Amino acid sequence: MKRYGFHAAVLFSLIMLTHLIPLPAAHAAPGGFLFQWGAQQHFSDPSGVAVDENQNVYVTDTSYVQVFNSSGVRIRKWGTYGSGDGQLSYPKGIAVDKNGKVYVVDAGNNRVQVFDSAGNFLGKWSHEWWGSTLNDIAIDGSGNVYVTDTGSFSSDSHDFLGDSVKVFDSEGNFLRELGSHGTGNGQFRGPTGIAVDMNGNVYLADNFGRVQMFSSSGNFIRIAADFGISDDVAVDRSGNIYVAAGYFNQVGVFDSAGNYIRELTFSDHYQAEHYWVPIAVAVDRVGNAYVLDSGNDGLRAFDSGGNLLSQWWTYGTGDAQLSKPTGIAVDRSGNVYESDGYDDAAQVIDDRVRVFDGEGRFLRKWVIDFIQTSGIAVGWQQCLRA
């Protein structure tokens, strides 16, 4: 009996230790992750976005890169925090070349790192003459790489110091500079986002509030958009220009002649003020725009007409998203009932109960005003108590 008890204790110990073994999600032990709904992705503090030729969407975050297919399903993730090869520290801009090589601005380490499409480390570029704030990256059709360096904002002169836009070949060899510091045409103050169109023209946003267009040889062509201080710029295959102005809460769309077309916006019952902080934008080959929302730590996708297609994030108030969940229950048919609450901009608490099928697909919802749910149960007769 004593021996049996000792063996039971050892067995208990071994079972408990299994939580130290990392398991792939799809093969998790009982109680492990199988699939999820509500939260489609796990964003922490996303800061850069790019789309490859296959319409996969790449998002940089605090210490990693996540890759999603066009349906929003995560297909890859790589990176850990640090300064070693392949490690990342607050990565920002990201670009993918036509061969699938991924270029990441590793801002915290003041370098560019290159990965293959599977996330394997290929190399790094670091130059002593780079300033303190590498920002964005773009690749033209010849494989040349454009890197924006915002420089430092001087508290004395109230101007940017050491800002530049540099062009490299695909191996990281310096080729030339684009533009120069200043406020004239072809000049910039604190460059931020950069994009290259199908014809090799380069679009550069800066902290002076303009998006300028340069030829592939670096000559100033014209002001492509005037949208205030902008964080990022993208160009679709028709030459339409998307400009994200994060802390001014706007994404403006301009045609190839620089005429304002529309602002990307969305309708959300729970977000009366449509609060968002769009800090990065990318456009895929069919014209869908992907906008990173720093204010809500998520990503919104719009079609070429500006209609909201989907929203991917951990926290949210859309039908398929979670916001302060308070309870969950399952009925005999396998449908899942979930209750949660959301404080809107006017501090009004709207609670809701939503129903998902057994595979996490949203089915329907009820909104319950002025009631704060604290749990949920499904009765024997399929009655709902919230």
Add this chain to the structure above:
Amino acid sequence: MKKSFTGFLIALTINVLGVFACAEGPPVILTHTLTGYSKGPTAVTLEYSMHVVNPGETAIGDLSLSLVPRLPFVTTRTTVNVSYLAPKQSTDLTVKLVTPLLLNHDQFSRSPLFWAGECLDAEGKLVEFPVKSGPGGAK
């Protein structure tokens, strides 16, 4: 019975140690409060009071925190050196920033600050970590 109890204690110890071994996250907790706001024609000057806490049971040495220039803080990379924090010790620091984004007081007061941290652990090994400071620190 005694042997079983001993076995149980061993199991419990291993599991408790296992939990500590799995612990992740930054070794310090940061919070901040916007204590100064001055808006000029071309820039905003901000002053933050930072509250730094070592929540752990071991001391932290050579702690330094470098501000990551991220919106809305388009600013010079600022580094603060905390040096040493004993277990459970906290300290308050002041950080001054200048940014060209002419946002209002509320927008800056509710914005997080992102830091790249470095310290030496109890064995003298360099530890690099990201840490986000949220509003709500020392007044």
